[in-house]
Every structure is written in structure tokens, then in C-alpha cells.
Amino acid sequence: MTALLSVEGLGISFGGLKAVNDVSFTVQPREITSVIGPNGAGKTTLFNMISGVYQPGSGRVVLGGEDVTGMAPHLLARRGMSRTFQNLQIFQSMTVLENAIAGYHLQERGPVLADLFNLPSSRRRAAAAQAGARELLARVGLDRAAEREAGNLSYGALKRLEIARALALSPKILLLDEPAAGCNAVETEEIDHLIAEVAKSGVAILLVEHDMKMVMRISNHIVVLDHGEKIAEGDPASVSRNPAVIAAYLGTDAGTEAAHADG
Numbered sequence: 001m002t003a004l005l006s007v008e009g010l011g012i013s014f015g016g017l018k019a020v021n022d023v024s025f026t027v028q029p030r031e032i033t034s035v036i037g038p039n040g041a042g043k044t045t046l047f048n049m050i051s052g053v054y055q056p057g058s059g060r061v062v063l064g065g066e067d068v069t070g071m072a073p074h075l076l077a078r079r080g081m082s083r084t085f086q087n088l089q090i091f092q093s094m095t096v097l098e099n100a101i102a103g104y105h106l107q108e109r110g111p112v113l114a115d116l117f118n119l120p121s122s123r124r125r126a127a128a129a130q131a132g133a134r135e136l137l138a139r140v141g142l143d144r145a146a147e148r149e150a151g152n153l154s155y156g157a158l159k160r161l162e163i164a165r166a167l168a169l170s171p172k173i174l175l176l177d178e179p180a181a182g183c184n185a186v187e188t189e190e191i192d193h194l195i196a197e198v199a200k201s202g203v204a205i206l207l208v209e210h211d212m213k214m215v216m217r218i219s220n221h222i223v224v225l226d227h228g229e230k231i232a233e234g235d236p237a238s239v240s241r242n243p244a245v246i247a248a249y250l251g252t253d254a255g256t257e258a259a260h261a262d263g
């Protein structure tokens with residue numbers, strides 16, 4: 001199978017600290033790949049290099065066969081990579097529908113003049129964005145909340161709204177940074193189902209997540225970082241049994257969960 005995303009020897013240092021060092025792995029189409037590791041392992045830094053927020057100090061990111069190392073996020077979005085953020089990027093005082101529509105406008109090159117003069121082309125685009133946004137809201141279970149102010153949604157619903165907005169870009173790969181952070185058990189399960197559904201629809205998922213139970217439940221492939229290095233990778237069962245992984249997590253709640261996840 002040809003990899004959709006290939007991360008090759010990525011590294012970056014901050015001052016003298018190697019935050020990420022020589023990390024390689026691939027993401028296959030339709031699969032859910034998760035990056036885990038204890039606090040400070042380098043997960044977010046790795047994510048930021050893959051998604052064009054940081055320029056890598058070394059290594060390459062290859063998307064669909066094209067070298068996209070260090071490419072700006074909006075250019076990556078045009079090539080099929082979109083992402084969500086650990087801290088929600090929702091417009092709280094806008095409605096749920098307006099937030100979803102905003103996802104469509106992120107991908108436009110800005111035909112500002114057409115919009116200024118309210119040309120038919122601009123009206124057509126607006127109508128298409130509105131229809132697409134309503135479809136996306138139905139997909140994430142928020143169609144009935146379309147007219148509500150986003151700031152009044154539960155945390156889990158906000159997280160799903162953010163995923164809807166990222167899907168507006170019709171990505172081939174969706175990067176999710178801690179999609180279940182701050183969610184209760186029910187909300188986490190809803191996000192689980194949504195992620196599985198998105199993967200099934202043909203979008204590859206790359207996930208950074210602290211909730212070990214969730215990672216073990218939904219991932220096809222897991223990459224484990226510790227102190228900026230990849231210490232293990234494989235399917236959930238093999239990773240949760242891996243002595244190096246258990247040692248890295250030892251003494252943390254997540255470690256206990258990892259050690260018991262398959263038994």
C-alpha cells in the first residue's frame with residue numbers, strides 16, 4: 001500500500017534541547033494512526049512540523065508523493081491536509097452554522113471584488129458553502145443546533161464542530177490534536193464514533209491524544225514518542241505490551257491504562 005503521508009527523519013531543536021529527533025513513520029489511507037507519549041515527549045512539536053506550523057530542523061514530510069516539508073498550513077490544506085487545534089478555534093459568538101461555513105471560506109483564494117459587488121458567482125459560492133455546511137453538521141450530529149450560538153454548546157459538541165470545520169476542506173488526511181481533551185466519557189465516545197466514521201469514509205486520521213483508552217480503542221497504528229525519540233510503533237495490542245512503552249509511562253495513570261488496555 002502506498003503511504004498517504006510519510007514522515008522521514010523529522011527533527012527540531014529548541015536551544016540545546018532536541019524536542020524531536022529523527023522520527024519516521026507512515027500514515028496509510030483510511031487508517032487511524034495515533035502519536036502517544038508522556039508529557040513533553042514531543043507530540044505537539046511533531047504535529048506542528050507536519051502541519052507547517054514549525055519548519056523542521058531536519059527530515060522530510062511527504063504528502064501523496066510530494067515533498068511538502070515546512071509548507072504553510074493553507075498550502076497544505078489545498079493539498080488535502082487539514083487539522084484541528086488543542087485549544088478550540090471556534091468563533092463563540094457566531095452560530096454553529098456560521099462556524100461551519102467559515103470552514104469553506106478558509107480554502108478560498110479571496111475573490112474579494114466579486115464578493116464586494118455581490119456578483120452572482122459570489123452568491124452561488126455562498127449558497128454552496130451553506131448547503132455543504134449543513135451537510136457537515138448533520139454528519140457530526142449538530143444539524144439541530146445549526147442556529148444556536150456556538151458559545152452555548154457543550155464542550156463535546158464544540159469539539160465535533162471543530163472537526164466539521166476541518167472537514168469542509170475535504171481533506172485526504174485530518175490531523176487531530178487531542179480531540180477528546182476536556183471531554184467526559186459520553187462526549188469522548190461520541191468523538192470516537194465520529195473519528196471512526198470519518199476514517200471509514202476514506203479520510204486518513206493522524207491523532208495526538210492523551211486519553212489512552214481512546215487511542216487503544218480506535219487506532220490501527222500507534223507511534224510512541226519519549227524524550228523526542230520514537231521508542232515503539234505497531235498495533236494497539238503490541239504497543240501496550242511493549243516493555244519500553246510501559247517503562248516510559250511508568251508511574252503515570254496513562255501507563256497503568258496502557259499496560260492493561262488489552263487485558
Ligand SMILES: Nc1ncnc2c1ncn2[C@@H]1O[C@H](COP(=O)(O)OP(=O)(O)OP(=O)(O)O)[C@@H](O)[C@H]1O
Binds near residue numbers: 019046
Ligand atoms: N516553542 C518551543 N520553544 C522551546 N521549547 C519548546 C517549544 N515547544 C516545545 N518545547 C519543548 O519541547 C519538548 C517537547 O514538547 P511538546 O509540547 O512537543 O511535547 P508533548 O509530547 O506534546 O507534551 P504534552 O503531552 O505535555 O502536550 C518539551 O521539552 C518542551 O518544553
